[in-house]
Every structure is written in structure tokens, then in C-alpha cells.
Amino acid sequence: MNKSELIDAIAADAGISKGAAKKALESFVDHVSGALNKGGRVSLVGFGSFSVSNRAAREGRNPQTGDSIKIAAKNVVKFKPGAELDAHVNTK
Template sequence: MNKSELIDAIAADAGISKGAAKKALESFVNNVSGSLAKGGRVSLVGFGSFSVSERAAREGRNPQSGETIKIAAKKVVKFKPGAELDGGVNS
């Protein structure tokens, strides 16, 4: 499912226009992104939790030349599915 298909599904399920569904989805994404950028955590019971963790600097290899390169430390977003989501996929 891509973004436009998700917007169509939200609009159909909620009985709202596609424009309203698009605004709602964009608001959700912006608010989750904003909270994570501030170092927060977003937890949706039954769906899952978004959090930020730090990945340490490390050495890697350039696959074309085989030469060793340094990969900088960075922050990454992690998602842990909730019990209902995990159960729905694995049932």
C-alpha cells in the first residue's frame, strides 16, 4: 500500500473526503516526526511505538574498491509493533 492508497482507505473508512484524509495523515506524520526530533517517543497502544536510538560510528567497506571507510554516528528511528498489530500479522 502506498500513500495515495492509504489516503483512499482512510477516506472510505472514516466517511470523509480524500482531502481531509490527506490532511489527517500529513498531520500524523508531522507530529510523530516532530516528537521524535525532540527526542521523544510516540506510543500507540495496540499499534506500536516509535523511538529514536543512536547508532555508533563504525568502520565499513566500500563494496566497489574494498577500501575501509568510516561511517559516522547517527540517530535512527525504530519501530516496535504492538501486540494487536503483531498478532494480526502472525495469525
């Protein structure tokens, strides 16, 4: 499912226009991004939790040449699925 398909599904389920569904989705993404940018955590009970983790600088290898390279430290977004989402995905 891509972004436009998700917008269509939200609009149909909620009985709202596609424009309103697009604004709602963009607002959700903006607020989650903003909270994570500030180092916070976003928890949606049953769905999952978004958090930020720091990945330390490390040394790696260029696979083509075998030379050592330095990989810079960076923040990465983590997602841990909630119990309901996990159960829903794993039902047969």
C-alpha cells in the same frame, strides 16, 4: 499500499473527503516526526511504538575496493510492533 491508497482507505472508512483524510495523515506524520526529532517516543497502544536510537560512528569496508571507510554516527528511527498488530499479522 502507497500513500494515496491509504488516504483513499481512510476517507472511505471515516466517511470524510480525500482532502480531509490527506490533511489528517500529513498531520499524523508531522507530529510523529516532530516528537521523534525532539528525542521523544510515540506509543500507539496495540499498534506499536516509534523511538529514536543513536547509531555510533564505525568503520566499514567499500565492497568494490575493500578500502576502509568511516561511517558517521546518526540517529535512526526504530519501530516496535504492539501485541495486537503482531497477532493480526501472524494469523493465518
